[in-house]
Amino acid sequence: MTTIKIEEDCLAPDMQIVIKYKGPNPYDAYNKIKKLMKEIWEVESIAFWEREFRWDATDGSFLVKCYIDRGIDKYTRVLIEVFLQGTQPIDPNQLGNVEIRIGGYLTSTFGGTSIIDDAKNPLFKTLFYIYYKYFYQKQRNFYIKEWCYNRIQKLKTEIQKYLNILPPQTL
Numbered sequence: 001m002t003t004i005k006i007e008e009d010c011l012a013p014d015m016q017i018v019i020k021y022k023g024p025n026p027y028d029a030y031n032k033i034k035k036l037m038k039e040i041w042e043v044e045s046i047a048f049w050e051r052e053f054r055w056d057a058t059d060g061s062f063l064v065k066c067y068i069d070r071g072i073d074k075y076t077r078v079l080i081e082v083f084l085q086g087t088q089p090i091d092p093n094q095l096g097n098v099e100i101r102i103g104g105y106l107t108s109t110f111g112g113t114s115i116i117d118d119a120k121n122p123l124f125k126t127l128f129y130i131y132y133k134y135f136y137q138k139q140r141n142f143y144i145k146e147w148c149y150n151r152i153q154k155l156k157t158e159i160q161k162y163l164n165i166l167p168p169q170t171l
Helices: 028-040 122-163
Strands: 004-009 017-023 047-057 061-071 076-087 095-111
Touching: 004 122, 017 122, 028 047, 028 061, 028 076, 028 095, 028 122, 061 095, 076 122
Parallel strands: none
Antiparallel strands: 004 095, 017 095, 047 061, 061 076, 076 095
């Protein structure tokens, strides 16, 4: 069966937010981010995973790719990605660095479970268009703003507070 899938970038037109930090204990940011992601998107540990975790003991470099996958309603899910790459010096008196990239996607999937809601069915296409245009599009726009953009901005702000990075001052 064929489905209708709508996927949007949470931070369009930008793909991600980048935070760069140079200071003591940059790896500690990962532990804080892990906790913050679970709190902000209101998920249990099962919805959080690390696709990649690399640590080089010779120079202290690390790379972590972690994700949150949360279902919002019957049709829509949000996937948040955070990539951390940096160095944690072996000597605690030295400064390390980390680059944090935050992004995400909102995906809605409709139909595809039976002949009636097959996306190739002209009746289903017509009813879907009416439903989406007059009812669900407004709800998706709310999800993009609340579950994607606002929560990613909150994560960014909390990370900056934790790392003592002040946002740029506007005049």
